[in-house]
Amino acid sequence: MDYLFTQAANGAVIGIIYALIAVGVTIIFSILKIVNFAHGDLYMLGGYCAYYIIRLLHVPPFPAFLGAMASIFTLGIVLERLLLTPLYSERTERKDEYGLIITFGLAFFLRNIALILFGPFPLRPPSFVPGVLRMGNLILTYDRVVAGAVGLVLIVILLYFMNGTLWGQALDAVSQSRDSAAIVGINPQRFNSLAFGVGAALAAGAGALIAPIFSLAPDMGVSANIQAYVIVILGGMGSVLGSILAGIVLGEAEGLFTAFFPDPTRALAYTNAFGVLVLMLVLIARPTGLFGRRHLRME
Amino acid sequence: MHLRGRWVLTAIVALLTVGLVLAPVAGIWLNAAEPIKIGEVGPLSPPGGYADGKLMKDAALLAAEEINAAGGVLGRPIVISAQDTRGLPEEGTAAAERLVSKEHVVAIFGEFHSSVFLAEMEVAHKAGIPIVAVDVWANKITAKGYPEVFRVAPCQALIATQYGEWLAAAGFKNIAVLYEKTDGGQSARDVLLPILQKHGIKYDVIGADLDQKEFTAQIERLKSHTPPYDFFATMFSEAGLYALVSQAHSLGFAPSAQTGMYNSGGPATTPTFWENVKEGGVYLITEVPGLPKAKWNDKTKKFVAAFTKKFKSPPTPQAMESYDAAYIVVDAIRRAKSTNPKAIVQALEKSNWVGTRGKYSFATDHNPDWHYHQFVTAPVHLIQYDRVGQTPEDAPVIWPKSLATAKSLYMKPSK
Numbered sequence: 001m002d003y004l005f006t007q008a009a010n011g012a013v014i015g016i017i018y019a020l021i022a023v024g025v026t027i028i029f030s031i032l033k034i035v036n037f038a039h040g041d042l043y044m045l046g047g048y049c050a051y052y053i054i055r056l057l058h059v060p061p062f063p064a065f066l067g068a069m070a071s072i073f074t075l076g077i078v079l080e081r082l083l084l085t086p087l088y089s090e091r092t093e094r095k096d097e098y099g100l101i102i103t104f105g106l107a108f109f110l111r112n113i114a115l116i117l118f119g120p121f122p123l124r125p126p127s128f129v130p131g132v133l134r135m136g137n138l139i140l141t142y143d144r145v146v147a148g149a150v151g152l153v154l155i156v157i158l159l160y161f162m163n164g165t166l167w168g169q170a171l172d173a174v175s176q177s178r179d180s181a182a183i184v185g186i187n188p189q190r191f192n193s194l195a196f197g198v199g200a201a202l203a204a205g206a207g208a209l210i211a212p213i214f215s216l217a218p219d220m221g222v223s224a225n226i227q228a229y230v231i232v233i234l235g236g237m238g239s240v241l242g243s244i245l246a247g248i249v250l251g252e253a254e255g256l257f258t259a260f261f262p263d264p265t266r267a268l269a270y271t272n273a274f275g276v277l278v279l280m281l282v283l284i285a286r287p288t289g290l291f292g293r294r295h296l297r298m299e
Numbered sequence: 300m301h302l303r304g305r306w307v308l309t310a311i312v313a314l315l316t317v318g319l320v321l322a323p324v325a326g327i328w329l330n331a332a333e334p335i336k337i338g339e340v341g342p343l344s345p346p347g348g349y350a351d352g353k354l355m356k357d358a359a360l361l362a363a364e365e366i367n368a369a370g371g372v373l374g375r376p377i378v379i380s381a382q383d384t385r386g387l388p389e390e391g392t393a394a395a396e397r398l399v400s401k402e403h404v405v406a407i408f409g410e411f412h413s414s415v416f417l418a419e420m421e422v423a424h425k426a427g428i429p430i431v432a433v434d435v436w437a438n439k440i441t442a443k444g445y446p447e448v449f450r451v452a453p454c455q456a457l458i459a460t461q462y463g464e465w466l467a468a469a470g471f472k473n474i475a476v477l478y479e480k481t482d483g484g485q486s487a488r489d490v491l492l493p494i495l496q497k498h499g500i501k502y503d504v505i506g507a508d509l510d511q512k513e514f515t516a517q518i519e520r521l522k523s524h525t526p527p528y529d530f531f532a533t534m535f536s537e538a539g540l541y542a543l544v545s546q547a548h549s550l551g552f553a554p555s556a557q558t559g560m561y562n563s564g565g566p567a568t569t570p571t572f573w574e575n576v577k578e579g580g581v582y583l584i585t586e587v588p589g590l591p592k593a594k595w596n597d598k599t600k601k602f603v604a605a606f607t608k609k610f611k612s613p614p615t616p617q618a619m620e621s622y623d624a625a626y627i628v629v630d631a632i633r634r635a636k637s638t639n640p641k642a643i644v645q646a647l648e649k650s651n652w653v654g655t656r657g658k659y660s661f662a663t664d665h666n667p668d669w670h671y672h673q674f675v676t677a678p679v680h681l682i683q684y685d686r687v688g689q690t691p692e693d694a695p696v697i698w699p700k701s702l703a704t705a706k707s708l709y710m711k712p713s714k
Contacts, residue, residue, distance in 0.1 A: 003519065003523060006519055007515075007516055010515045014513060111344075111345060112344060115344060115345075115349065120352075121350045121571040122350070122571055122575050123571060123574060123575070124574055124577075132549050139550050139551065141549045213545075214512045214513075214542050215538060215541050215542065218349075219345030219346055219349075222345060222346065222510075223510050223512075254513075254516075255513075255515070256516075258517055258520070259516045259520060264505070264524075265505050266506070267505075267517065267520070268477075268507045268514070268516075268517045269480065269505070269507060269508070271511075272508065
């Protein structure tokens with residue numbers, strides 16, 4: 001039973017980090033109607049940002065984590081204003097293709113600029129709380145405990161923001177219909193920026209939380225991106241709650257699969273394949289994902 | 300013929316004569332000024348091992364700088380054309396094609412990923428251009444028997460044999476082997492397992508993707524194995540190793556009093572190893588494909604000093620291999636007195652050059668198959684870290700016995 005709890009606890013931490021990354025992709029997709037291929041690279045930048053705030057400004061890890069989220073939130077807004085405004089112009093003929101190409105190019109740019117700026121060697125910031133939590137046979141580093149707990153708090157704040165505040169409801173309105181939202185006095189462009197900024201900040205938060213666990217490298221966003229897309233499709237394109245639940249489900253499923261697959265020598269090798277198998281089975285049963293809407297475009 | 304016509308004819312004949320005489324001279328003069336191009340390949344961006352690729356490129360450029368400062372070769376400067384192969388075989392093919400058909404290089408050296416080098420050497424083989432493998436360990440690279448392919452790195456047959464024999468000598472009986480699912484990782488596994496069988500050592504083998512960073516569930520599983528593993532042998536050549544070491548340590552699995560830990564592949568000797576693993580790296584064992592510090596020659600000392608001064612970071616064994624490979628190619632051109640690829644291949648076969656890693660020569664026999672054009676006496680030794688922040692050259696050498704500086708074959712952690 002201890003073994004199960006240990007595996008479940010580790011799976012939950014990884015799942016929460018997955019959820020944080022994926023929910024950002026979902027918010028951006030819902031509002032801007034684009035799949036942000038640079039999302040994993042914003043996750044990477046968040047980690048590096050926290051690292052350099054700690055190293056250069058001699059700030060403790062937790063304020064550095066908040067600083068990284070704020071910095072990448074601002075960067076997200078700047079990037080959205082600079083690169084994504086043609087998406088809202090009637091003169092842009094192929095908006096989907098534009099969004100795809102521009103974010104794909106941005107991903108390559110950010111990854112390679114990180115390689116130049118931060119160097120090729122992996123870096124690891126100091127722990128949020130050094131040491132290991134031991135409860136019977138359960139062993140969990142405090143970094144994982146902090147990542148899970150802070151990630152969960154961020155998710156709760158996000159859910160409150162989306163459902164309990166006027167800005168959150170305005171975001172939801174824009175996601176359903178930009179024109180209708182404009183009619184009732186919501187400025188869709190402002191909320192496009194806000195959505196991209198919030199999505200980027202969530203990715204940055206995940207990057208800063210995971211950095212003391214997995215270390216930082218310029219290419220760390222690549223696999224995070226892939227996992228995020230799997231989760232977004234699993235949860236249902238455009239569903240914030242779906243992304244959160246799917247992230248946690250996938251983290252748990254992968255951890256428990258590795259722990260209980262009958263052949264221990266092959267379990268690790270099949271973990272990623274198992275994640276995709278879960279996705280395929282869900283899509284066969286529910287083609288729109290766990291919480292997906294049948295019609296994504298309401299305009 | 301008029302006088303004027305005769306004068307014009309004489310002038311034309313004189314110009315042609317002068318032209319015919321001067322053309323070869325001018326050709327020699329122009330050729331003398333024209334640099335000799337040599338290709339360098341390796342990962343410089345994701346998803347490849349770009350950290351090692353950058354160190355290898357830096358070392359190659361440093362070698363070129365020194366060679367040119369000393370007058371170049373055949374009276375001509377050399378130019379290194381470095382190509383980013385991104386750790387992808389298709390990019391390796393494209394880079395090799397570019398070097399052969401566009402850059403017109405006379406030889407190629409480099410690479411960090413076996414699978415990528417296997418693609419590159421096919422291009423070099425077809426074009427008849429010599430190619431020197433720098434830090435790629437899969438046996439089949441030299442086992443293919445291509446006359447153009449040489450290797451300065453030790454191959455898996457040399458490395459895995461070293462630590463396989465050490466595992467037996469140190470008395471380990473029950474081993475968990477975790478390898479990366481790449482050509483290099485599989486080659487290491489294929490060499491190691493027969494050695495473990497030969498010595499009657501029990502083992503279980505686990506494959507993992509190269510980009511894997513979450514090992515917790517697998518380590519928990521290994522930890523609960525009955526009977527307990529007394530050794531955890533890992534073969535990981537990229538940054539995933541740091542997460543693996545940290546997780547194995549924090550879960551109390553390895554390196555511990557009950558279970559020792561080894562990594563093969565290189566990341567345990569890079570400059571940021573300790574920043575990433577902290578106290579988790581103490582008692583980790585790894586191989587160094589170079590001479591131990593006590594055996595460093597003048598060239599090793601000079602290179603380490605020059606590299607550290609120029610790049611503000613000490614070189615890795617991979618950087619030494621790359622530096623030496625550049626010199627070996629230039630030495631072959633010098634002895635061949637030609638940039639003709641066939642002549643360079645013949646000269647490489649007769650190499651007898653002393654570099655930072657000892658005296659280089661390449662075997663010409665095929666017994667066993669990987670021997671052909673392999674630097675068979677490539678130095679490899681095993682070190683075991685015994686304190687945080689220790690550099691590979693300052694860590695105690697535990698194997699081979701002839702080079703050992705540690706008091707015992709294995710320093711067992713106290714907890």
